[in-house]
Amino acid sequence: MQVSVSEINDIINKEAMGDGSLIAALEEIQERYRYLPPEALILASERLGVPLSQAYSVATFYNAFSLKPKxxxxxxxxxxxxxxxxxxxxVLDRLESKLGIKAGDTTRDHLFTLETVNCLGxxxxxxxxxTDGEYSGQMTTQKVDALLKTVLRTEAKE
Ligand code: FES
Structure with a gap:
């Protein structure tokens, strides 16, 4: 997805008009681009009057933010x-093999990001x-294949 500086500016301007919340601006930018482009951190820092080091700290502290495209x-x-x-x-091996990436990476076509987490409770x-917030339990390698097929089938319809 192409990064639009004017779009990022619009998002930050909207926050600057309110309480100037850095986190709210970064959340919206993350939602729009699925990551925080470097220019977004610089613009947010300048427009919201927050040191760049602080914007970077926030961006790296919260798991919801990513500095790499997802x-x-x-x-x-x-x-x-x-x-x-x-x-x-x-299950992880199967996903890595099917997607051709390792945990923590994103496929070249930017369709999938594979990550590991600790206990989900x-x-x-x-x-x-x-998968995109939806839990699938008792996973097996066969179920992984079916899961990926379902996602790809849905993609083909869009
Ligand atoms: S260890 Fe996976 S949900 Fe607890």
Missing amino acids: GKHCLHVCMGTACHVRGSPQ ACALGPIVV
Whole structure:
């Protein structure tokens, strides 16, 4: 997705008119671009009167923010202890192999980002994969294949 400086400026201007919340501006930019482009941090820092180091600290402190472009679909594999003993390493291997990326990476077409997380608090359902916020429990390598097919089928229709 092409980064538009004027669009980023519009978002920041909107926040600057209100209480000037850096986090609110960054949240909106993250939602729009699925990451925080460097120019967004610089503009937010200048327009909201916040030191760039502070904007960078906020951007790296919160997990919701990313400085790297993310894929349209985010897959999170739980690697907590309960999910691990129930097979999440095999599930992760399968996803890495099918997508051709390692955990923490995004596919070249920016369709998928694969990440690992620790316990999601639903251990009895493990291993768990969360796709764009939707939980899938008792995952297996076969279910991973079906999950990816479903996402790709949905993409083809859009
Ligand atoms: S270890 Fe995966 S949900 Fe708890």
